[in-house]
Structure formats: structure tokens, C-alpha cells
Amino acid sequence: MMWWRKFEERLFYVLMIFSTASLVILLLVILLSIFLKGVPYLSWEMVSQTPKGGYYFGREGGILNAIVGSLYLSAGAVFLALVFSLPLALAMNIHMRTYKRTLHVIRFVLDLLWGIPSIVYGAFGFTLMIYLGIKASLLAGIITVAIFILPIMVRAMDEVMKNVPVTLLESAFSLGSTRTEVAFKVMLRQTLPGIITAVLLAFGRGIGDVASVLFTTGYTDNIPTSLFQQTATLPLAVFFQLGSPIPEVQNRAYAAAVILTLIILIISIATRLLGRGYNKTRIN
Amino acid sequence: MEKSKISIRDLNLYFEKQHILKNVNIEIPENQVTVILGPSGCGKTTLMKTLNRLVDLHDNARFSGSILFEGIDILHPATDLVHIRQKMGLLSQRPTPLPMSIFGNVAYGLKLKGIRHKKNLAPLVEKYLREANLWEEVKDRLNDPAIRLSIGQQQRLCLARGLAVNPEIILADEPTSALDPISARIIENQFVELKKDYTIVLVTHVLRQARRIADYVVFMYLGDVVEQGPAEAFFNNPTQEKTKEYLGGAFN
Amino acid sequence: MATTITYYKLRKIKDRIVSGWVKTMVGLVLLLPVVIAISLLSKSWLILGHSGLSELLFSSVWRPLAGEFGFWPFIISSVWVTFLGLIFTAPICLLSAIYLTQYGSKRLLGMMQPVIDILAGIPSVIYGVWGILLIVPAVGSFLAPLLGIETSGFSILAGGFVLAVMLIPFILNILIEIFRTVPRDLFEASLSLGASKWHTIKHVLLGKTFPGIISAFGLGLSRAFGETIAVLMVVGNVVAIPKTIFDPGYPLPALIANNYGEMLSIPMFDSALMFAALLLMAIVILFNIFSRWAIIHFEKKQ
Structure with a gap:
């Protein structure tokens, strides 16, 4: 059955090439269909104005509310998550370095948290919101998204910090540094590019998610001026406006999709450049 | 006998179940170059890292015994490590710039x-x-x-x-092993220069280096201190068979 | 000297405070899943007392206004969509992971990594838009007529297909990691015995990494089960047990997303949706634990 084996090998080889090529093709098809549909509706008016006459029925205006809202929301969430995740990642790799068991548990819990769907975070955020007595608002959205991106951020930082050579920490300790000083003066500097990458990654996750903010941010035509006001976001703008029966409103959804995709692409490229870029005082 | 700067008494150290340091007793003399000598894997580096408690950074290190320095037991759980470490500068095998x-x-x-x-x-x-x-x-x-x-x-x-x-003490763990001969010599000379102000503990497996700069020698083999004494006596009249073999090049 | 000593004390105090802060963070994060679970559970207590677990899970009558909450149609839809997604994605992921790690050059893998990363980074809502633009019409006006079936295109099949594409980067990345851990000499041993490359891959590589592959798909499954928006946008959202893959479905996450917030006025409905979220979390965590256990087991064997 030699011919069969030869045939099988060739067949699978072709299939493998086809599969690999399909990844590129899929990406191109997705990007193209989003861009071809949405780019024609991109205009100065679209990105510089808020919707006029209600986001669901109004034919005029643009999606500035969603663009600014998304940036506020993600930046706020990333900042809040950073306050929690940076010390956690540092603690895991300096203070608790020798507690292997505890570390296993923490990493396991973080991975579980990472796996929980964002809709569950959305539901949790909603109950939390009611419990704390805040209404649907930018703040509620920021808290929910921060919880949702926290495990992503910590694990991404942890991966970088785990690989810092122990000799570097040793030499910092041998100079008489406290753990806090090793963490914030040495570890932080050494892993700065990795930390920025983690932040960008989390930002990308945060800005693109619908399910976690669906119940917590509300939606409005206006740009929020305080944390306690409702806010629009880009993914919500896509989701809500696509459901409208009015073509002009749908067009705004497609335009929002293009802008969201562009933001994600920019983040992706920035991450890549940063990974390649070399921090000048960093020790290899 | 000179004044001793550090006294290591009955030090035992385990990683997991491995017995790395076995009943080590050393008196490290002040303002001299003490060389800890031995083939690789004999516990020299671990001993050095125990002196400033860097072993704490590694998993599952357990130790018993005492290391006395200025009347403080370095191994005591309540010892202020930051204070201890500032009294001991460390130079490791490969340079580790921050x-x-x-x-x-x-x-x-x-x-x-x-x-x-x-x-x-x-x-x-x-x-x-x-x-x-x-x-x-x-x-x-x-x-x-x-x-x-x-x-x-x-x-x-x-x-x-x-x-x-x-610091008062300089701990150097094979500090020249990654260097070219000229850079290595500069460092060695520096040690000789520095010993009037500092107590120097140098770990090495290079016999010639030990001969060049040692004042006091500790020879370790598989976690045991085989022999120790002033450099003169150690190199010229070793008492232990193992030491003679080592000095004769049997381990190289 | 006096200033030095006070500064030293200051440093120690700072270290104490920061260490305390840092340990509190650790505690908080460890508590987070428990807090989430408890808050969802306490909210779903009402419905559990009202209907009982087995009725909730296995009844297919969904009439919230009449107080009847059977989740069976939603569970079935979720299972269908997830299952289809995995079926579609499995061959693509396996074949490309093998090609990229065993046949392709390092450079090719390096070039493909951004492609995979961007696919992974595209937000769910964008996949949804793409599904509406391309997949739904493809199913509705091309594939179904070809088979003589009538459908709007908003169907389990469309959901499964969009989901499959979203799963590719997620599963592929894990598979690439796993295939990389197989030692090269094992491979070379088999090749030197005269086995062909494909034969070696089939028997040595896949055999050796089988638990890893299972857990990769297990993790993919738990990701798929919770995917909300993209699936919601293309799956039709009709409450009925789907009979074929061309019927519309209504998966669990979509149920929560479509109704939450608006139904606050009916406490029982509110509680039912919280129960759905709890159920979702339980299923996802279960599969996660199982997959991670498998992968740890696999790493130990290596």
C-alpha cells in the first residue's frame, strides 16, 4: 500500500498549506468586508459630531460620542486595573517568589478569571452596581471593565517578570534593597516594555468588549462630562445602531466598526513594535 | 590568630532533600582575602549566598546552625536582612548591572x-x-x-x-570566570588593594588565582569543608589526602 | 549619621506598608471568583426556590410572564453552536499548527504570528458585523437554497461558523505552544528508523501531545460557550429547540445580553437571568479546570 501512504502524505500536506493560507485569507476577508462597507461612510462629520435626533432614529450626526466614550472608558478601566494588577504581578515575582504553591494557586485563579465570559462580568458588574447604589454610568462601566481585564493584565505582566534573571534580583538585594525597592526600582525598569505591552493588550480587550458594558454604561448621544453620566462606546454604537431600521443609522454602525477595527490594528502594531524595540538600559 | 569577622558554626543546608552544606565550620579572618576553593558543585556558591541570605530567594532552602557577624546570627529568622546585606557587597559570576x-x-x-x-x-x-x-x-x-x-x-x-x-565585607563568587585574563587581573589586583579596608571572601575553582591572592584558604568538596588554614600552610603542607590530590590536579 | 538611621527606618516602614498593600491585592484577587459566584448565586436564589434546579435545566417551556422558566432550549442552542464551532475550527487549527511547527520555517511562523494575533484581537462585535455582512447571506441565499432549505440565514450554522473563526487564534496559539514542547530528538529517532515525516507526525507527535490537544480544545470549548455578542448577532434568537442547523437558535449568553436590564421590573425574570449567568460561569469554569488539569498532567509526563 505504498501508493496510499504517499497519497495520504501529499493530501495532508496540501490540506496543511491550505489551512495555513486560509488564516491569512480569513483575516483579509474580515478586514476587507468591514472596510469596504464602512469606509464610504467615514467623513469629517462622522468623527466630529455626536448623533442628532437620537442615536437610534436620528439621521444626522456622527459617532463622536462613542469614540470619546470608548477612550474614556478604556483608559479609566486600564488605569484602575493597573493600580491593582501591577502590585499583584510584582508581589508574585518578588515578595512571594519562593511560595511556589501559593503562586500556583494564584496563577490558576487568574487563568480561571481570564476564562470567565465577559457577559458574566457584565452581570456581576450590574449586581455590584445595584449593591453599591450607582446607576448605569461611565464609572460603573469602568469598574466592570477593570475587573474583566485585570486577569489579562496581571498574567501578561507575570509572564514577563517570571523571565527576569534571578541574578539581577540577587544583586539588587545584595546591595541592601528592601523588597519594595527591588520591585519598583529594578523589576519595574527591567520589565517596562512588557508592562506597556500588557497595558496595551488589556486596553484592546477593554475597548472592544460589548457584553461587559451592555448593562453598566447605559448609552447616550452626549459626551460624558462626569464619571456619573452614562456613556456611549464604539462597540455599543455598532451593536445598537446596526439594529436600527434607518439606513443612515446603520451606516453610523459600519463607520464605528471601521474606527474600532483601526484602533485594534494600531494597538496590535504598537505592541509588535514595542516587542521589537529595545529599552536602552534593559539587561538581557 | 587574627580576629575573625564571620564565624560559621555547624551550618547545614538542604534544598528539598539534597544535603548541600554538611556541618560547615569556618572562621573568616578580618581584613584578609579568604578563598573558598573547590571543584564546581561542592557548595561554594551556596555557602556564599547563605552568608547574605540570598538563599532565601530560592525555593525550599532549609538551614540550621549559625553564622555570627558582629554578634548577630545571620541565620536567625528575625535578623534584619537589609542591614546585613548592606554590610556585605556581592560580586557574582557574571556581572549583573542594574x-x-x-x-x-x-x-x-x-x-x-x-x-x-x-x-x-x-x-x-x-x-x-x-x-x-x-x-x-x-x-x-x-x-x-x-x-x-x-x-x-x-x-x-x-x-x-x-x-x-x-560594606565591611566583599563577597565575590568566581567574579573573574566570565572575564578575559587582563580584566581578571585588574579585579584580582583590586582585591589585594582593597583588603586593608575590607574583609574579602572569594569563591573560585581556579587554583592559580587562589595561590596569587589568598591569605586564608577553605577547601570544600561535596558540601564538606575538607581543610582550612592560612594560605602558606595550606598550599605547602596540606594535611588531608583529598587536598593533596586536588592541589596535584587530580580534579581537573 | 542620625539622618541615615531615620532614613533607614523610613525605608523599612515604606516596605512594610507596600508589602501589606501588595498582599491585600493578592487576597482580593483570590477572593474575586468566590465573590462573583456568591453574588450571582444569591441573586438566583429566588428562582431556584420557585422552580427547582431540574425544572430550570430541563424544561423547555419559556414563558417568563407566566412565571415558567425552562432553560433547555437555550442550553441546547448553546451546545449546538459550540459543537459546530469546534467541529469547523478543529481541522484548520490542527493542520495549520502542524504545518507551522513541523514543516514551515521559523520565519513563516514569525510572519504568521501577527496574523494570528490580529485575528485574536478583533473584537467580538466586529466578527458579528462580518457575520451579518457575509456569513448570514452566504447561508441564507447560497448554501440553503443549494440544499433546498428555506432559511433567513440567521441560524445555528451561521453562529457556529462565526464562532469557529473566532476560536482559530485562541486554539491555534495553544496548539503551537504544545507542539513546540515535543523534543526534536524524539522526532529524529522516528525519522531515522525510516518512518516518513507524516507517519511520524501522525503517530509520534499527535500521540505524544494528545492530552495537550484535548485540553486545547477544552479551553476553546469553554471560550466558545461564553461567547456572546458575535453569536447573538447572527444566530437568530428565537426561543425554540432547533431541529436542524439551519434553524435559528438562542444560546444562553445571548439570552442574558438581550434581556438584562430591561426586565428588572419582574424580579423573577431578573433572578432567572442571573441564574443563567451562574450556569454559564459554572460550565465554563468546569471545562477550564478540566482542561488545565489535563495540560498539567501532560506537562508532568513530558
């Missing part, structure tokens, strides 16, 4: 001591770079990242950084 500029590396330890402003830092940084015999080579590029220096220069930078903390 992710900062040349100036920043030396200033790091000074800043830990509370010296803040650049105008206070600069003269001290110069002083310690001179002590490590590096000043002339780097004085025009103090703000360059430390990583741009050659390996030999990096090692001297690490020495300067260690000295800046104002």
Missing part, C-alpha cells in the same frame, strides 16, 4: 542610604568608580546605559556599586 545608567548603578546604593541630590552623589560616585579602577574609562559617559560597557568593565562597575553601599 537596568540603569553607569552613574545610576553606583548611585543606586547611595540613594538607599538616603543621599539624594546629584551634587552630593557625584563626588561619591567618582570616588567609588576610582576605587574599582574604572573612573578613567567611563568618566566621559556616565549617563550611558551600563549594558554598553564591556564585560570586564561591567564587573568593575558592579564592584564600585557594591563598594558604594559601604
